[in-house]
Amino acid sequence: MKTIFESKLLVVDDEPEILIMVKKILNQAGYFQVVTAENCQQARDFFDSEKPQCVILDVMLPDGDGFSLMQELRRKANVPMLFLSARDEDENRLLGLGLGADDYITKPFLPRELVLRLSGILRRVYQPMLLQPNREECLILGAVTINFNSGIVKTGAGEKTLTAKEHALLKKLWENQGNIVTADSLCRSAWDDDLYGYENTLMVHIRRLREKIEADPSKPQYLLTIRGMGYKLAKERNR
Amino acid sequence: MKTIFESKLLVVDDEPEILIMVKKILNQAGYFQVVTAENCQQARDFFDSEKPQCVILDVMLPDGDGFSLMQELRRKANVPMLFLSARDEDENRLLGLGLGADDYITKPFLPRELVLRLSGILRRVYQPMLLQPNREECLILGAVTINFNSGIVKTGAGEKTLTAKEHALLKKLWENQGNIVTADSLCRSAWDDDLYGYENTLMVHIRRLREKIEADPSKPQYLLTIRGMGYKLAKERNR
DNA sequence: ACCAAAATTAAGGTAAAAGTAAGGCAGGCG
DNA sequence: CGCCTGCCTTACTTTTACCTTAATTTTGGT
Numbered sequence: 151m152k153t154i155f156e157s158k159l160l161v162v163d164d165e166p167e168i169l170i171m172v173k174k175i176l177n178q179a180g181y182f183q184v185v186t187a188e189n190c191q192q193a194r195d196f197f198d199s200e201k202p203q204c205v206i207l208d209v210m211l212p213d214g215d216g217f218s219l220m221q222e223l224r225r226k227a228n229v230p231m232l233f234l235s236a237r238d239e240d241e242n243r244l245l246g247l248g249l250g251a252d253d254y255i256t257k258p259f260l261p262r263e264l265v266l267r268l269s270g271i272l273r274r275v276y277q278p279m280l281l282q283p284n285r286e287e288c289l290i291l292g293a294v295t296i297n298f299n300s301g302i303v304k305t306g307a308g309e310k311t312l313t314a315k316e317h318a319l320l321k322k323l324w325e326n327q328g329n330i331v332t333a334d335s336l337c338r339s340a341w342d343d344d345l346y347g348y349e350n351t352l353m354v355h356i357r358r359l360r361e362k363i364e365a366d367p368s369k370p371q372y373l374l375t376i377r378g379m380g381y382k383l384a385k386e387r388n389r
Numbered sequence: 390m391k392t393i394f395e396s397k398l399l400v401v402d403d404e405p406e407i408l409i410m411v412k413k414i415l416n417q418a419g420y421f422q423v424v425t426a427e428n429c430q431q432a433r434d435f436f437d438s439e440k441p442q443c444v445i446l447d448v449m450l451p452d453g454d455g456f457s458l459m460q461e462l463r464r465k466a467n468v469p470m471l472f473l474s475a476r477d478e479d480e481n482r483l484l485g486l487g488l489g490a491d492d493y494i495t496k497p498f499l500p501r502e503l504v505l506r507l508s509g510i511l512r513r514v515y516q517p518m519l520l521q522p523n524r525e526e527c528l529i530l531g532a533v534t535i536n537f538n539s540g541i542v543k544t545g546a547g548e549k550t551l552t553a554k555e556h557a558l559l560k561k562l563w564e565n566q567g568n569i570v571t572a573d574s575l576c577r578s579a580w581d582d583d584l585y586g587y588e589n590t591l592m593v594h595i596r597r598l599r600e601k602i603e604a605d606p607s608k609p610q611y612l613l614t615i616r617g618m619g620y621k622l623a624k625e626r627n628r
Numbered sequence: 629a630c631c632a633a634a635a636t637t638a639a640g641g642t643a644a645a646a647g648t649a650a651g652g653c654a655g656g657c658g
Numbered sequence: 659c660g661c662c663t664g665c666c667t668t669a670c671t672t673t674t675a676c677c678t679t680a681a682t683t684t685t686g687g688t
Contacts, residue, residue, distance in 0.1 A: 230513070240499060247505035252513065253492075260479055266486035274469065274491060275513050313665060329538040351667055353645065358665095368646085376540060377644065377675060378553030552676060590678055592634065607635085616633065616686070 158183045159268075160202040162193040162219070163234060164212050168257070172206065172234075175261040176268075177338070190214040197223050204272060209235045209242060217249055224250065230271050234259075289324050291372045291384075294363050296320065303362050310362045315340055315355050320363075323373070323383040332380040356381065397422045397439055398507075401432040401446040401458070402473060407496070411445065411473075414500045415507075429453040436462050443511060448474045448481055456488055463489065469510050473498075528563050530611045530623075533602050535559065542601050549601045554579055554594050559602075562612070562622040571619040595620065 159182040161172050169186045176182045185200050187193040190213045197205070205223060209216040220231050230252040235242060238256040246254045252271050255264060289296040295304045298321060301312040312320065318340040323331055337348045340355075360367035374382045398421040400411050408425045415421045424439050426432040429452045436444070444462060448455040459470050469491040474481060477495040485493045491510050494503060526537035534543045537560060540551045551559065557579040562570055576587045579594075599606035613621045 240502075244499065244501055244505065247502065247509060250509065250512075252509055260483065262483050263479075263486065266483065270486060270489065270491055271513070273489075274510070315666070330540055349645085350669080353647090354667075357646070357648095375645070375675095376550070376553075379540065379556065382539065554677070588634090589680080593636085593678075596635070596637095614634070 158185060158200055158202040158204075160185050160187065160193065160196055160200065160205045160207075162187045162190075162205065162207040162211065162216070164188050164208065164210070168208070168234070171261075172264070175264060182268075188212070190219050193219060193223070197226065201227070202229065204229055204268070205231045206234055206268075207231065209233055209246070217245060220246075220251065221249060230275050232268065232271070289320070289327075291363060293365075294372075296324075296363065298324075305363075312362065313358075316359050316362070319352075319355055320359055320383075323381060327383045328385040330376050330380050330382045336381065397424060397441040397443075399424050399426060399432065399435055399439065399441040399444045399446075401426045401429075401444065401450065401455070403427050403447065403449070403451050407447075407473070410500075411503070414503060421507075427451070429458050432458060432462070436465065440466065441468065443468055443507070444470045445473055445507075446470065448472055448485070456484060459485075459488060459490065469514050471507065471510070528559070528566075530602060532604075533611075535563075535602065537563075544602075551601065552597075555598050555601070558591075558594055559598055559622075562620065566622045567624040569615050569619050569621045573619075575620065 159176065161169060161184060163169050163172070163186075166188070169188070173184045173186060176184050182204075185196050185202060187196050190211055193205075193207070196202070205220075207216045207219060211219065216233060220233075223229075224231065231250075233246045233251050233254045234257060235246075235254065236257050243254045243256075252275075253267050255267065289298065293306050296302075296312070297304075298317070301317050303310045303312060319336055322336055322339040333349070333352055337352055341348070356373065357367065360370050360373050363372060364370050372384050374384055376382055398415065400408060400423060402408050402411070402425075405427070408427070412423045412425060415423050421443075424435050424441060426435050429450055432444075432446070432450075435441070444459075446455045446458060450458065455472060459472075462468075463470065470489075472485045472490050472493045473496060474485075474493065475496050482493045482495075491514075492506050494506065528535040528537070532545050535541075535551070536543075537556070540556055542549045542551060558575055561575055561578040572588070572591055576591055580587070595612065596606065599609050599612050602611060603609050611623050613623055615621050
């Protein structure tokens, strides 16, 4: 299962500063891979080529209006769409919601609110059945059990505790279990800003993780290296 | 599956006039069967007996707060929950959304907006199958399945893993499945700059790919050579 | 039958990743 | 306030998996 955390997200707005701001907010949240467009035409092109899992769009665009664009894009793929609007006009808000927008956010908005509303929608849309807040967040790999709530790794031998970085990295891998996760993507989810020289830092952390979850860290069975591509948390015991 | 039109909806608020108003609005909209509660205890009882498909609740309740109530109810059944709040306080809104509320509406609100937001959420939650989220990037060739997310090739015999170059080449071929792809075009998509003496390097990689996806690499059925032109990934099994 | 294009094979090179150890920094505690 | 402890980062060496090269063989079209 893919998670919302690899979601590609298309943001359409004609104000560059808004694009930059939204992109920054969402990159910090680390959940989304953001693509931006400044007008309807760009949006159409990106929508076709990038196949985003969600769209945020302004009501006013230089070459058309957001309402029509939403309807047009929705015909191609029914992904969630959120409006961003400069003015808080009741009429527009009702129109947007009436046309099936998943939310309607007014500028200026709180960065965190944007992230929360967005992840709420994505969570509902893409994992509707899985939603069990407070569920025990456990990853089971053969004889090893990792509890993300407590950060404890239980092996046959005994218990170990995950450090903050290990926790973040392993969670990201878990969220994409079975799929290849790039080093870049891992770093972005575990570090706030860019990590210089991360090539190695990441590896050291991977190594520590392996020491905690693998029987033989030199011959990993779960946390696998995909040379030239990234890392992967195997779904099943490997071999 | 139940449609949204038969949805039972639990509204929890301690102000009777709000309850009456919401009930009236929603009954007029005609979509919902509304059940009301004035405090946490009633809400719990109704929740258990009526099993509503959605809950709207106030933040302030006489015998507890809406946040805790939401978490408690959600543990029982993961239905969408919306907050209604008297004051528009950023902090509370962020808290509510952060705890997983599906929306947070401030009093006073537009009747129509409540209906629209509610039906939007219900539509998303209860008809999620309309979406095709993150479709699995899979190529199926007869008995062989290639998953590009995990980089795994599954055959009747077992599983093999694609290397970075193989991954890039096969993806390019897949994108042009059924059409001839020139050697040059393949190289450009798998290598950064020009590859000198690639004629052969490419062939070696093609060979390796065939070993992974073909039953008999010497008699390819899918990854075909078009002499003098390039390669082609067959759409159907080639005799 | 001839020739060019493509396939095959195996060996060697190389960059990516692993491994190791030491230094640095922050948070907790006396 | 300063020491201590644990975690994170850096720098460097070693290993290895993948890629490339090169030399030979096979194939298919004319």
